[in-house]
Amino acid sequence: MLRGGELYMGKRLPSVALARRRRQESHVATKQDRADVLIVGAGASGGIAARYLAEAGLSVVCLEQGRWHDRSEFRGTSPDWEITGRKQWFPNPTIRGLAQDYPLNEDETDIAPLMFNGVGGSLILYAGVWPRMLPSDFKVRTLDGVADDWPLTYEELQPYYERTEAQVGVSGLEGDPAYPPGAGPPLPPLPLGTGAMKIARAHDRLGWHWWPEPNAILSRPYQGRRPCVQSGTCQQGCNEGAKATTDLTHWPMAIDHGARLITGARVRRVVTENGLATGAEWLDEDGNEHFQSASVVVLAANSIGTARILLNSTTSAWPDGLANSSGLVGRRLMMHPFASVTGLFDENLESWQGQFGCSIESFEFYETDESRGFVRGAKWGLAPTGGPINMALPARAGESEWGPDHHLLFRERFGRGQSWGLFGEDLPNEDNRIEIDDTLTDPVGIPAPKVIYKVGENSRKLLDFHIEKASESMIEAGAHKVETDSLMRYSGWHLLGTARMGDDPATSVVDRWGRSHDIPNLYAVDGSVFVTSSGTNPTSTIAALALRTVEHMVEERYSQEVPV
Amino acid sequence: MSDAIGIRPSVGENTRRALETIGDHLIPEAHGMPSAGTMGVGTTQLDVVLASRPDLAPLLEGALADAKLDDIGDFVRRLEAEDPEAHGAVTLAIVAGYYMHPEVHELIGYPGQVPKDAQRLGEREIYQEGLMDLAAKVIERGPVYRPTPNPDETS
Numbered sequence: 065m066l067r068g069g070e071l072y073m074g075k076r077l078p079s080v081a082l083a084r085r086r087r088q089e090s091h092v093a094t095k096q097d098r099a100d101v102l103i104v105g106a107g108a109s110g111g112i113a114a115r116y117l118a119e120a121g122l123s124v125v126c127l128e129q130g131r132w133h134d135r136s137e138f139r140g141t142s143p144d145w146e147i148t149g150r151k152q153w154f155p156n157p158t159i160r161g162l163a164q165d166y167p168l169n170e171d172e173t174d175i176a177p178l179m180f181n182g183v184g185g186s187l188i189l190y191a192g193v194w195p196r197m198l199p200s201d202f203k204v205r206t207l208d209g210v211a212d213d214w215p216l217t218y219e220e221l222q223p224y225y226e227r228t229e230a231q232v233g234v235s236g237l238e239g240d241p242a243y244p245p246g247a248g249p250p251l252p253p254l255p256l257g258t259g260a261m262k263i264a265r266a267h268d269r270l271g272w273h274w275w276p277e278p279n280a281i282l283s284r285p286y287q288g289r290r291p292c293v294q295s296g297t298c299q300q301g302c303n304e305g306a307k308a309t310t311d312l313t314h315w316p317m318a319i320d321h322g323a324r325l326i327t328g329a330r331v332r333r334v335v336t337e338n339g340l341a342t343g344a345e346w347l348d349e350d351g352n353e354h355f356q357s358a359s360v361v362v363l364a365a366n367s368i369g370t371a372r373i374l375l376n377s378t379t380s381a382w383p384d385g386l387a388n389s390s391g392l393v394g395r396r397l398m399m400h401p402f403a404s405v406t407g408l409f410d411e412n413l414e415s416w417q418g419q420f421g422c423s424i425e426s427f428e429f430y431e432t433d434e435s436r437g438f439v440r441g442a443k444w445g446l447a448p449t450g451g452p453i454n455m456a457l458p459a460r461a462g463e464s465e466w467g468p469d470h471h472l473l474f475r476e477r478f479g480r481g482q483s484w485g486l487f488g489e490d491l492p493n494e495d496n497r498i499e500i501d502d503t504l505t506d507p508v509g510i511p512a513p514k515v516i517y518k519v520g521e522n523s524r525k526l527l528d529f530h531i532e533k534a535s536e537s538m539i540e541a542g543a544h545k546v547e548t549d550s551l552m553r554y555s556g557w558h559l560l561g562t563a564r565m566g567d568d569p570a571t572s573v574v575d576r577w578g579r580s581h582d583i584p585n586l587y588a589v590d591g592s593v594f595v596t597s598s599g600t601n602p603t604s605t606i607a608a609l610a611l612r613t614v615e616h617m618v619e620e621r622y623s624q625e626v627p628v
Numbered sequence: 629m630s631d632a633i634g635i636r637p638s639v640g641e642n643t644r645r646a647l648e649t650i651g652d653h654l655i656p657e658a659h660g661m662p663s664a665g666t667m668g669v670g671t672t673q674l675d676v677v678l679a680s681r682p683d684l685a686p687l688l689e690g691a692l693a694d695a696k697l698d699d700i701g702d703f704v705r706r707l708e709a710e711d712p713e714a715h716g717a718v719t720l721a722i723v724a725g726y727y728m729h730p731e732v733h734e735l736i737g738y739p740g741q742v743p744k745d746a747q748r749l750g751e752r753e754i755y756q757e758g759l760m761d762l763a764a765k766v767i768e769r770g771p772v773y774r775p776t777p778n779p780d781e782t783s
């Protein structure tokens with residue numbers, strides 16, 4: 065099926081040429097040739113897929129609604145980093161409201177989804193925490209009698225974890241007993257700092273698990289990128305390029321191998337004919353309509369964006385959304401209910417600085433213990449507490465204090481905190497879902513999603529238990545005060561599950577290789593394919609799965625059905 | 629940054645004065661720290677904030693242009709209850725103006741988000757004293773994961 069690759073100019077582009085091409089790509093002609101593979105979304109999974117496919121010699125076109133971001137745009141080196149981080153660089157698109165965003169109806173969700181739309185996707189603002197899922201995460205039905213098993217095991221994914229860790233440059237320490245043996249991260253861990261060392265010692269006394277957190281943040285120069293300088297502004301964009309984002313780690317290589325990345329291109333729907341995808345309709349920034357033809361379509365628009373596209377791609381054959389014979393497209397949305405437990409210490413820990421990112425993690429209470437009254441558990445990640453504005457405003461854990469004592473409270477908190485972030489496993493629930501909103505649209509008129517999500521009883525009990533245990537950790541470490549914040553609204557960092565994978569077409573949207581059960585040349589490679597959420601930060605797993613999917617696609621290319 | 633979201637910031641004199649008054653109420657001079665009003669949260673620091681966050685201007689203007697501030701505490705409480713978005717804008721403008729002031733940085737011992745010299749990431753900083761010994765003890769305590777079940781057990 066797939067033609068040989070069309071090398072784009074056949075050579076590495078110097079940066080000036082690259083910049084020129086980026087400009088040109090925002091203004092492409094209306095008529096497009098058929099690509100071997102069309103990818104929708106240039107974020108984490110889109111970048112990984114594009115690089116592999118282009119390096120394998122296939123012609124790749126990617127449509128991305130956002131644009132390229134130059135590192136100089138990020139506000140981390142400017143005094144206004146904290147206030148622009150609450151608006152222009154805020155991770156919720158409804159609040160941010162940039163031209164490349166699409167709005168969400170969030171009236172019926174307990175947790176507001178977070179994302180970024182641009183080349184690099186949500187990685188532009190992510191924290192860079194890069195842990196793998198654990199073996200039990202793939203088999204929760206067998207082990208704990210809840211939810212569903214994945215159609216693959218940790219061991220099957222392990223080589224892809226190792227390869228993607230090498231691609232992005234993960235820093236960490238080999239030998240974590242929370243995982244089976246295998247290759248460790250390619251780079252040494254990032255510095256823990258005084259606060260994390262206090263907590264590591266406390267866990268040592270308690271006999272609890274802790275380990276340096278793996279982060280996709282460089283502790284050493286790596287593949288032409290500079291190491292982390294501990295500036296602590298990772299979630300406003302990394303000015304150094306030390307945090308791995310696919311605009312740095314994958315897109316340049318994909319483009320070098322001929323991939324065409326078209327920015328400012330909003331995909332409205334995937335088009336099908338005779339049961340196969342033929343390409344996608346998209347609109348440019350001025351609202352002009354285009355069609356990109358392709359032999360294979362790969363959705364990488366994240367769990368909300370991919371569900372939105374499928375639900376918008378209705379036809380008479382697919383009145384409830386494309387590839388939706390299971391009725392599960394958009395359903396089983398998981399977002400990891402989150403709590404934070406902040407310990408305040410007497411000494412100045414300079415906790416406005418350091419990777420933001422985590423320093424250490426704990427899986428001590430990760431596995432199910434039924435005596436606790438809930439199933440599954442949470443991963444803990446320890447982070448600094450932020451700059452002065454964050455600590456003076458009552459946005460995170462803690463009460464506001466105005467009047468003369470404001471200064472005392474501020475002094476007590478600023479620079480002296482360490483915060484355990486608790487990511488609870490979110491069990492899938494078909495009622496938690498993405499729908500298409502009746503009236504809301506993006507700036508070019510494409511119907512926008514509505515998010516319907518309620519935090520389940522299991523999650524509430526789970527977080528209560530973990531808050532208690534994390535408080536014990538802080539007190540053992542010497543914290544004189546512990547502040548907690550449970551079920552934060554703006555904590556939908558992890559968007560998962562709306563096109564789950566599985567062996568049975570009646571109960572899953574894509575198969576174990578990310579391919580639609582209904583449309584054999586349509587794939588999903590983003591977090592939508594997750595069967596269960598685990599309690600870990602998901603991007604390392606999204607990356608590993610994306611690589612596994614496209615590798616299989618290339619291996620099987622001669623039997624791939626494509627439109628004539 | 630104002631171009632980024634395309635709104636020109638402008639607030640009137642009443643709003644500026646009200647911010648100063650409320651600023652002095654929320655963050656007064658005490659414990660060796662200056663008040664928010666004296667740090668310019670209604671004047672120069674407000675301009676600094678609005679240059680980066682022009683979207684705050686209409687919210688501040690709407691809440692404060694005609695504000696009666698006989699009882700400042702009561703005004704702030706009512707604003708919080710009746711218009712949380714405007715209340716958020718007022719407190720953010722005051723807190724941001726105050727804590728972005730270089731003199732306040734000096735007083736609270738905050739150097740800004742300074743990049744640490746790459747040397748900081750030398751072996752000594754990465755493998756801090758005790759780190760490897762502590763990690764060895766975690767390994768000694770044994771695996772904490774449940775292995776993948778045997779395929780026969782899988783449902």
Ligand SMILES: Cc1cc2nc3c(=O)[nH]c(=O)nc-3n(C[C@H](O)[C@H](O)[C@H](O)COP(=O)(O)OP(=O)(O)OC[C@H]3O[C@@H](n4cnc5c(N)ncnc54)[C@H](O)[C@@H]3O)c2cc1C
Pocket residue numbers: 104105106107108109110127128129130155178179180181182183184185186187189190191192193194299329330331332364365366367369370373421557558559589590591592601602603604606
């Ligand atoms: C603030 C923040 C912190 C986070 N921290 C972490 C962390 O520390 N560790 C971790 O594991 N994860 C973290 N995450 C989550 C992580 O960013 C995501 O898991 C990851 O980026 C998902 O990859 P993806 O490929 O599924 O989607 P994304 O990276 O979100 O990319 C999707 C892309 O598709 C594009 N797109 C969507 N719809 C369309 C359309 N119709 N037409 C054209 N283009 C479209 C979007 O513009 C976007 O660029 C964080 C996220 C946020 C927001």
Ligand code: SF4
Pocket residue numbers: 140192281291292293294295296297298299301302303304305306307418419420
């Ligand atoms: S702390 Fe490191 S990764 Fe984070 S923004 Fe600074 S340099 Fe980048």
